[in-house]
Amino acid sequence: EVQLLESGGGLVQPGGSLRLSCAASGFTFSNYAMSWVRQAPGKGLEWVSGISGRGDSTYYADSVKGRFTISRDNSKNTLYLQMNSLRVEDTAVYYCAEGYYSYMDVSDKGTTVTVSS
């Protein structure tokens, strides 16, 4: 059974940084692309970023390009999202997902990021 567990969320001031982690189990992590998806309070879903199985290709939504960096450590079965220059509008629940464009299986947990002064 696929299990994805995010951590690292919290309260941060505008302009600050945060690193999210997603621990994966139940599948061969390195064989799968992974993504981050977020949902702001009362809003719809937004794809944030994706990464290939080997980690050599990364993709970003325009809204986070240049500020966020996705990475992975296949030896630790862990996905990361480094978030810099955070803005109030980055406030959301962040979910990691197995997959990228053809299929995404979104975690049922999520971690909350609040950007506020």
Next chain:
Amino acid sequence: QTVVTQEPSFSVSPGGTVTLTCGLSSGSVSASYYPSWYQQTPGQAPRTLIYSTNTRSSGVPDRFSGSILGSKAALTITGAQADDESDYYCVMFMDSAVVFGGGTKLTVL
């Protein structure tokens, strides 16, 4: 940037059939956009229903089906049940990015 469009809301009677659609602000949907559909009930994480146009995710009942109708992707729910009342999001793959539609709030009444 091309926007993914969905009906903001829809209603269906219990036992009825409803088709939700997903289009593009510019151009027609095709299989190359890998259209997929997600269901989300309030307070819950999204659940994958359909991917790659018409493939049902594991455990999804065959009451849910995906297709391309004309220029849009479509999600059809047959025999609607009360617990189908949810938000439904479609997703398209465009220019290496994954783009969610704004979602359709489905009411079963």
